[in-house]
Amino acid sequence: MADEVKLYGFDESPFACRIRIVLNLKGIKYDFVVEDLFNKSADLLKNNPVNKTVPVLLHKGNPISESLVIIEYLDDVWKEVPILPEDAYRKGQDRFWAKFIDDKCTPALLKTFSCRGEEQALSEAHEQLQFLENELEGKKFFGGDNINVVDIAATTIAFWLGAAEEALGIKVLTKDKFPKITEWSANYINCQVVKDNLPTKENLVAGFKKLFGVA
Incomplete structure (x- = not known):
């Protein structure tokens, strides 16, 4: 379901862009939630209380932050089109x-x-x-x-x-x-x-x- 995956970010963020590329490579349906870093949403602050910034991935209600961590998570959960090698x-x-x-x-x-x-x-x-x-x-x-x-x-x-x-x-x-x-x-x-x-x-x-x- 599309509402299982949400990505918090904004268009000019290179780190959110990384995640969008992976999501699209793997054919994962997701909702993109545009954030204003000068007026951060309550959802963003709740889901990333440590760094309080984007990107944040929400999968089945569970938040993951930091782009390289998110990429590895996506690669672990969705095996199609691997981003990291098995070796x-x-x-x-x-x-x-x-x-x-x-x-x-x-x-x-x-x-x-x-x-x-x-x-x-x-x-x-x-x-x-x-x-x-x-x-x-x-x-x-x-x-x-x-x-x-x-x-x-x-x-x-x-x-x-x-x-x-x-x-x-x-x-x-x-x-x-x-x-x-x-x-x-x-x-x-x-x-x-x-x-x-x-x-x-x-x-x-x-x-x-x-x-x-x-x-």
Whole structure:
């Protein structure tokens, strides 16, 4: 039943976008509840009292928060179109790279933009991106021929990064320096199941300009 699954989020949230991609990959029917983070609903605060933010998945009344945790939960419950491999070692590797994106890449990229492309910050971001460039060697996606949890975790790099670059006029991801990531990004965001769940780039650009105080 459609009312068994609810997702609390908003269109421009990259973390909610991750969940929507997984839900659609697996063909799971769900209700999307749009949240205003400046006026959070009582439901959101009840279902995520610790972090008080999105995304939150509600399945049969049970709340799960944090996007990577939600992805693993969905993969455990709905076995169709697996997002993580069954092999324990490969699963551990995928978990590592997904967490690497959240813990290392994303903060380095945000620092680059907050520092307006300052050389040291940009160098640190490039250092993190190089690890992902190396990981893509010989592969179309991080999952090989198919999208997996690492690809989904990297949605921010595939789409949100370009919007931030446009908003601030700072180029971080260049084709000559990162040809594999550039090619992967194009392949990934042109997958129909991904494209169908992306917000408009114009809205993201406007959001980044507001976030970083760009006129």
